[in-house]
Amino acid sequence: MSGLLKKINSPLDLRKLSPEDLPGLASELRKFIIDIVASKEGHLGASLGVVELTIALHYVFNTPKDLLVWDVGHQAYGHKILTGRRDVFDTNRRFGGISGFPKRTESEYDTFGTGHSSTSVSAALGMAIASALKGDFAKQHIAVIGDASIASGMAFEGLNHAGVTDANLLVVLNDNAIGIDPSVGALKQYLTKARVGHKPAQDNIIEALNFRYFGPVDGHDIDGLLKMFRKLKKIKGPKFLHVITTKGKGLKKAEEDQVKYHAPGKFEPDTGELLSYDTEGLPLKYQDVFGLTLVELAEMNEKIIGITPAMPTGSSLKYMMQAFPERAFDVGIAEQHAVTLSAGMATQGFTVFCAIYSTFLQRAYDQLIHDVALQKLPVIFCLDRAGLVGEDGATHHGVFDIAYLRCIPNMMIAAPANEVELRQLLYTAQKGLESPLAIRYPRGRGELADWKVPFEETEIGKGKCIREGREIAVLSIGNMAQNVSAAITGIGDQGKIAHFDMRFVKPLDEKLLHEIFQKFKIILTVEDGVLKGGFGSAVTEFASEHHYFKEIARLGIPDSFIEQGNIDQLQEIAGINVENIETVLKSMLKKL
Structure with missing residues (x-):
């Protein structure tokens, strides 16, 4: 560990540095993250992209009195290291160690627990309104949200409410054009125009929501960020800062392949080269059995549609998106929309496979009941990451789906014991159902090397x-x-x-x-x-x-x-x- 970072045990120590020291600290912090994640694994690209932003936020704002909320949490490694967890950061995501996400019981600097996306605006607004009710009008409230997360309905709900308040709220948009996979949708296109110099004028969607809009600014220019944050501290009411960053900044491989280096596994810290593992002969991951089987079925059945909310790589719907791009859709971080979109297509006779992590389907519970099950629409929900998922922890374990689905009338629930059973359930589901079906399967590799067997129907409801x-x-x-x-x-x-x-x-x-x-x-x-x-x-x-x-x-x-x-x-x-x-x-x- 180099000279500057080892002196930082809290943001109080950070603020003792001169502004001229901060670029050097950024280099040290970035290297520290790379070195630890290279050997211990974890989420990499998002945190590398916000190193300068993290330093500037803690340098200008009086955290933890000023309340800083990190959306999702993939981007919060630098935050954790600067707020007293540097010496235990090697326990990140490990049993008995610190969480990979912000966690209120872990640090007073973690103001809100975040593992799922798009919650930061609502949470920070709630804090801002609470501060006003207590008469504390000097306190700052900052939400840092990614461009993929801000397209979610919940983020818009928070912005819509905040715009009619005088809450002392700053929303910082970390715009790197990618979540886990590349961002999608009309808002992404709008933000891209702003990135390349088309100044939003009368059609500024943020100002239409009664926010003061600032930016876009370079998220890797510490001096510029410091000046902007000092300016924004003096402006009351809801404010929005558009910050442009590069996911994976500082590690060439991570900048070049931002999807793979979101959570790359182990790699060489100096070069970014992934450590090779001999996977020859090993069973496929369940998600790949799903994705490849769906392509086979789609080749035989032109009515098959694939839908996923922002997880084409994680769910392996990417295979169908490559083979049948007109019949496979990434709808962004919008689980509610994904479920009801699936329902709408099902009313028109299409066979819809909605690929979604078990933990994220929780976010669309009303849509499951009201839009799918109540109307007895035969949507097929493919619930990846069901059960315990490992190092992502409590926010991501898919352990509730059986309980929350079982009480819904018309909903069928299947759980294959292995890859062959998954394959046959997928085949059976596209033959024609009279009500919705959820097929749950775990994270990781299966048990069978020879899973690609001839298709056979599975009798529904038979053990x-x-x-x-x-x-x-x-x-x-x-x-x-x-x-x-x-x-x-x-x-x-x-x-x-x-x-x-x-x-x-x-x-x-x-x-x-x-x-x-x-x-x-x-x-x-x-x-x-x-x-x-x-x-x-x-x-x-x-x-x-x-x-x-x-x-x-x-x-x-x-x-x-x-x-x-x-x-x-x-x-x-x-x-x-x-x-x-x-x-x-x-x-x-x-x-x-």
């Missing part, structure tokens, strides 16, 4: 027996089948434990459940979703309704938020790892 047994029945859903199979094999129970892959949470295979409850003494359910309202709850409800008085045990995510860590660590915490399933089953065998 299957994986292993015969006499006394204990284990009912798994989704990829938990692997953990259960490994646990049973580890015990070597000599035929006492049966294993059923239920495949569907809704409709449940009631015929199979009747057979199970009539035959077995103990039933164990295993899921990678929350226990409250989840798959195990559905099974116990079935038992109660049909007056089965058998011992039922449930394993799943407890009633608490699970923080970050690798999947093995988090499954151990939740008690759904192989070892704990073995322990539970051994205890049951002793009872018998």
